[in-house]
Amino acid sequence: ALHLAKAQDGKSLEDFQKVYNAIAEKLRDEDEFDGYIGYGPNLVRLSWHVSGTFDKNDNSGGSFGGTYRFKKEADDPANKGLQNAAHFLEPIAKKFPWISHGDLYTLAGVTALQEMQGPKIPWRPGRVDADEKDTPENGRLPDASQDGSYVRHYFGRFGFTDQEIVALLGAHCLGKTHLENSGYEGPWGAATNTFTNEFFVNLLNENWKLEKNEAGNKQYNSEKGYMMLPTDYALVQDGKFRKYVEKYAKDQDAFFEDFKSAYVKLLENGIDFGKLGKAYVFKTLDEQDS
Numbered sequence: 127a128l129h130l131a132k133a134q135d136g137k138s139l140e141d142f143q144k145v146y147n148a149i150a151e152k153l154r155d156e157d158e159f160d161g162y163i164g165y166g167p168n169l170v171r172l173s174w175h176v177s178g179t180f181d182k183n184d185n186s187g188g189s190f191g192g193t194y195r196f197k198k199e200a201d202d203p204a205n206k207g208l209q210n211a212a213h214f215l216e217p218i219a220k221k222f223p224w225i226s227h228g229d230l231y232t233l234a235g236v237t238a239l240q241e242m243q244g245p246k247i248p249w250r251p252g253r254v255d256a257d258e259k260d261t262p263e264n265g266r267l268p269d270a271s272q273d274g275s276y277v278r279h280y281f282g283r284f285g286f287t288d289q290e291i292v293a294l295l296g297a298h299c300l301g302k303t304h305l306e307n308s309g310y311e312g313p314w315g316a317a318t319n320t321f322t323n324e325f326f327v328n329l330l331n332e333n334w335k336l337e338k339n340e341a342g343n344k345q346y347n348s349e350k351g352y353m354m355l356p357t358d359y360a361l362v363q364d365g366k367f368r369k370y371v372e373k374y375a376k377d378q379d380a381f382f383e384d385f386k387s388a389y390v391k392l393l394e395n396g397i398d399f400g401k402l403g404k405a406y407v408f409k410t411l412d413e414q415d416s
């Protein structure tokens with residue numbers, strides 16, 4: 127059965143906005159991380175990785191139980207590099223001990239996306255920390271060396287459509303790959319911490335060459351120093367995916383709208399929020415300054 131969300135006693139929008147603001151202010155303070163990319167992209171990746179373990183067949187994994195806090199999941203080789211995001215969030219968890227880990231990990235991704243000028247992401251609290259025994263086994267996160275049919279099959283486990291898959295992968299406009307984390311490298315000089323439809327524009331406009339990188343893994347590189355993973359490039363090789371790449375390259379608003387919906391579905395997969403009321407939409411720091 128689905129996990130039942132539980133309301134944190136008496137916590138309301140204002141309380142969660144305080145957590146949002148603490149994360150957002152820390153993002154601004156610690157802007158030098160990873161060559162001045164900052165922690166934003168890393169936090170977004172953490173929110174996806176804690177949700178991407180979900181398996182709709184037995185409702186195991188997913189963001190509900192906050193099991194990333196246990197060694198088995200944190201040490202999954204696919205999670206290499208996310209120790210930075212987890213370390214970034216430790217003081218936030220101490221300052222707000224009442225928030226569950228699942229709510230913190232997902233709220234951090236929402237905060238990072240909004241502070242990087244992404245779309246407003248409606249977010250619902252109520253995830254409850256699970257026991258260590260409920261930690262999903264390693265190996266549930268995707269392999270970047272694969273093709274379009276692998277990507278379609280992989281996301282089929284969560285019940286995502288082609289359109290939702292392409293929208294979600296648009297998050298690869300953020301941050302970069304790190305050879306020591308994943309065996310992929312780049313982009314060079316072009317990594318960003320602003321959420322745009324650039325990923326789709328680059329996919330269609332750059333002249334991509336398949337090359338072996340220093341770790342012996344194949345990746346697509348362009349003269350401008352951009353890179354794509356094989357699973358990224360699969361989105362233009364596969365006709366059904368390509369249609370959405372072209373749509374989002376032309377229409378950033380459509381991308382923002384579809385990304386928002388797919389990302390909420392990713393973060394809430396497997397959770398029954400019942401009658402816990404509607405989602406919160408947080409103000410960005412800029413919106414509160416005035």
Ligand code: HEM
Nearest residue numbers: 167168171174207268269270294297301302303304307308
């Ligand atoms: C086919 C599915 C996917 C594959 C194979 C994949 C693979 C990867 C790899 C290999 C990296 C580089 C990690 C490193 O070396 O530090 C990465 C980074 C990243 N991924 Fe994905 N990813 C996928 C889907 C997603 C989704 C659905 C999201 C979010 C909605 C996402 C968000 C990110 C972000 C923001 C980064 C940059 C992290 C940083 O700069 O530290 N990815 N991904």
Ligand SMILES: Nc1c(Br)cnc2ccccc12
Nearest residue numbers: 298299301302303353354355
């Ligand atoms: N900036 C990126 C580009 Br450009 C293309 N693919 C990526 C995959 C993972 C992380 C970052 C990127």
